[in-house]
Amino acid sequence: MLSEKIVGIDIGGTKISIGILVNGKIEQFVKLETPADGTKEEVMQQIVKGIESLEGYEDAAGIGIGAPGLIDEKEGVIFSVTNIPSWREVHLKSYLEDHFKKPVYITNDANCFAIGVKIYGEGQPFKNVICLALGTGVGAGVVIDGYLYSGEVAGAGEVGGLPYLDADFETYCSGKFFKQINKVDGQTVFEKAQQNDPEALKMFAEFGRHVGNLIKTTIFMMAPEAVIVGGSVSNSYEFWKDAMMESVQEFPYKKVIENFQVLKTEMNDIAVIGAAALFKNRYEQDMAKAQASKAI
Known part of the structure; x- marks a missing residue:
């Protein structure tokens, strides 16, 4: 029987976060510095060090990993991580599987966000859901029929790059809307909105309309069945939710959105939880495929 204990890892340019999870709950956690200027072997060794620092890692069913960039999920190869210069083609899956003798699944961080929310969070009631991470940029992940859909090199769902107005959706639906379009600090606008400043509230309303247009594009x-939003910009959700929903309700085919929902995730530590969810989802998917092939 598959152990419910899973190692979840989030690899960032400055920090590597590693947790041991049981049924989606973090039982142990460690955060290490990413040796970003080191060789690719040194970064991988830091990951091994972090895993082995957690008591009971030997009993885990396997390892799930989220990392930025493009990823060959089948082979477990990470390509060109912006903030880790030495990571240009890293065969992380085979490296960790050889070391720990356990299955390893890897995808990008936006996909981990999506499958984490689907399995352990607000996405549980839905079979088909899109998750949008609105932060310094726009990340997105797609779940179809209960399974994460990644496409080629884990690139599916990246709607932030679609052309929109004079730029793209990412420019208008992330922190860039405040910094680049309005030349203001987003946190300052948030604080002013909390004080009912009319200009700040107007800016958030405009932001909400842009996010609504992005959501209509995904529809x-x-x-x-649902779009779930998260990321740092979602902390201000209360100030742009209504404008967003007004925009969504303008979708021309009303039957399509009759039961459609937009939700904000309240999950903490979603990066590590999502990495563990990735392992669970992909392992179950592989087992289902194996059973189906036996039945033929």
Whole structure:
């Protein structure tokens, strides 16, 4: 029987976060510095060091990993991580599987966010859901029929790069909207909105309309049951939610959005939880495929 204990790892340019999770709950956690200027072997050795620092890692069913960038999920190869210069083609899956003798699954961090929310968070009631991480940029992940859909090199769902107005959706639906379009600090606007400043509230309303247009685009593409938003900009959700929903309600095919929902995730530590969820989802998917092939 598969152990419910899973190692979840989030690899960032400055920190590597590692947790041991049981049924989606973090039982142990460690955060290490990323040796970003080191060789790719030194970064991988730091990951091994972090895993082995956690008591009971030997009993885990396997390892799930989220990392930035493009990833060959089948082979477990990470390509070109911006903040880790030596990581240009890293065969992390085979390295860790050889070391720990356990299955390893890897995808990008936005996909981990999506499957984490689907399995352990607000996405549980839905089979088909899109998750949008609105922060310094726009990340997105797609779940179809209960399973994460990644596409080629884990690049599916990256709607932030779609052209929009004079730029793209990422420019208008992330922190860039405040910094680049309005030349203001987003945190300052948030604090002013909390004081009912009319200009700050107006800016958030405009932001909400842009996010609503992004969500309508995802509905045209995928017609999901729900879109779930997270990321640092979602902390101000209360100030742009209504404008966003007004925009969503303008979708022309009303039957499509009759039961459609937009939710904000309240999950903490979603990066590590999502990495563990990735392992669970992919392992179950592989087992289902194996059973189906036996039945043929």
